[in-house]
Amino acid sequence: MHSLSPSDLNILLVEPSAMQRKLITQQLQQESVVAIDQVTGRQQALERIRAVRPDLVISALHYADGSAVELLQQIRSDAELEQLPFMLVSSETRREQLESFKQSGVVAILPKPFTRAHLGKAINATLDLLSHEELELELYDAESVRVLVVDDSRMARKVIIKVLNNLGIHRIREAVDGADALQQLEQNTFDLVITDYNMPQVNGLELTEQIRQSDNFNHLPIMMVSSEANDAHLCHVSQAGVDAITDKPFEPELVKQLLARLLDDDS
The missing domain is CATH 3.40.50.2300 (Response regulator)
Structure with a gap:
């Protein structure tokens, strides 16, 4: 990369x-x-x-x-x-x-x-x-991909956004927690949600569940970035409908691979 x-x-x-x-x-x-x-x-x-x-x-x-x-x-x-x-x-x-x-x-x-x-x-x-290397996708132009980044840590959001920018993705909106994310999902159109697990008000698990229960955006791919090491919690997250989970701190190359898989999955 x-x-x-x-x-x-x-x-x-x-x-x-x-x-x-x-x-x-x-x-x-x-x-x-x-x-x-x-x-x-x-x-x-x-x-x-x-x-x-x-x-x-x-x-x-x-x-x-x-x-x-x-x-x-x-x-x-x-x-x-x-x-x-x-x-x-x-x-x-x-x-x-x-x-x-x-x-x-x-x-x-x-x-x-x-x-x-x-x-x-x-x-x-x-x-x-x-480094900068644009993400090569079959179904999308990286510059057209719309991403919602959800994390209560401003610095964690900045790191995720920097990785996305390096991949050629710039149409990004930020949400400070799951409640904020749900409001933005109602008001904007996205191609991908990247969310933290541990957040106040509405956490990543609850956000995932509400997205999957929605008639308007239940199709959205969801990537969870989590420092949560509890296997039981991660199992619940997978069952709730998260498409990919990566650790915090994450490896940008792994994020690139996951993004390519999620965004090019037209099933």
């Missing part, structure tokens, strides 16, 4: 441990990444980002002067930096501790230790976010 290569990337690595910095740098070099800047904490990272903007920030969870949560919040609150790709490397597995990163649109959350396959997929996801 991408025309860039790993050797084109400029990466900022934020890691307080010298041993971990050395290990991650070696693994990045094995993926053909050559431009790697290193800092040990939050303040150094912010100073370096403002001096030379990287293509990707790879960060540990904790530093002596703060945490990746605080660093990511500061990045996302800066209009010039808010879409900077961010990758977390952490041994943390508790869902509630990782949820804020997923909702902030990180490109990947890598376990510590991670494999070369984990890193390769995350690097490719970053390249896809930075």
